[in-house]
Amino acid sequence: MAQFTKNPPLNESDLPPAPRTLLEHWLADAVALPMQEPTAMTLATVGADGAPSARIVLFKGFHEDGLTFYTNYESHKGIDLAANAKVALVFWWDKLERQVRIEGHAQKLPEAVSRNYFYQRIRDSQLGAITSQQSRVVATREELDARLDANEQRYREAEVPFPPFWGGYNVTPTLVEFWQGRHGRLHDRLQYRSKNGSWIVERLEP
Numbered sequence: 507m508a509q510f511t512k513n514p515p516l517n518e519s520d521l522p523p524a525p526r527t528l529l530e531h532w533l534a535d536a537v538a539l540p541m542q543e544p545t546a547m548t549l550a551t552v553g554a555d556g557a558p559s560a561r562i563v564l565f566k567g568f569h570e571d572g573l574t575f576y577t578n579y580e581s582h583k584g585i586d587l588a589a590n591a592k593v594a595l596v597f598w599w600d601k602l603e604r605q606v607r608i609e610g611h612a613q614k615l616p617e618a619v620s621r622n623y624f625y626q627r628i629r630d631s632q633l634g635a636i637t638s639q640q641s642r643v644v645a646t647r648e649e650l651d652a653r654l655d656a657n658e659q660r661y662r663e664a665e666v667p668f669p670p671f672w673g674g675y676n677v678t679p680t681l682v683e684f685w686q687g688r689h690g691r692l693h694d695r696l697q698y699r700s701k702n703g704s705w706i707v708e709r710l711e712p
């Protein structure tokens with residue numbers, strides 16, 4: 507396996523007072539590279555039964571220092587989040603040899619914010635959102651396509667209605683770890699931990 511070699515050391519003295527600033531820099535570095543989905547992050551949730559599950563969602567910007575993403579509120583993750591707001595997020599940028607791990611809690615975004623984002627999406631994705639009963643079992647692909655066709659016909663001359671079961675979540679972080687690969691697997695790991703309303707920086711062993 508290749509060694510991680512790209513990064514200069516990540517030093518405590520390089521860190522801004524709040525993690526959002528560094529995360530914005532790292533996201534900008536990722537977006538500047540030719541990567542298909544530089545804002546993709548793994549979202550882990552925990553169900554009412556204590557079982558974890560994880561999937562990728564797209565980061566869609568900050569809201570009051572939280573990280574936002576959009577989804578179906580009745581999906582597997584939506585049902586998990588209704589029972590347990592605690593989540594973990596992970597970004598991994600292969601070309602940068604960088605990982606960011608976040609822990610925090612997710613809250614629904616205000617409906618007006620979700621509605622605004624919904625109408626920024628292309629019309630086909632609006633139709634996709636109203637058509638998909640995300641995470642449910644569907645008998646065949648044809649059944650899904652038939653439902654899409656029906657929605658296309660129904661709203662041919664009209665705005666796609668904003669679905670009440672679709673919208674954003676805002677993840678307020680309580681822990682943000684910045685990880686950079688280093689030679690010999692002695693990576694740099696610096697974490698911000700929220701304590702009494704301020705951030706404490708700690709170095710973790712690799």
Ligand SMILES: Cc1cc2nc3c(=O)[nH]c(=O)nc-3n(C[C@H](O)[C@H](O)[C@H](O)COP(=O)(O)O)c2cc1C
Nearest residue numbers: 543546561562563564576577578581582583584641
């Ligand atoms: C690159 C990528 C980005 C994705 N972004 C989203 C997203 O922003 N929102 C979403 O609901 N699903 C997104 N998905 C699909 C999810 O990974 C997942 O299949 C879906 O949300 C259902 O998850 P659940 O059944 O655990 O709720 C994305 C998948 C990939 C591969």
Ligand code: PXP
Nearest residue numbers: 563564576577578627628631640
């Ligand atoms: C089901 C689903 N919802 C939402 C998204 C978020 O992306 P966008 O809002 O850019 O379509 C994705 C991205 O793949 C997705 O697959």
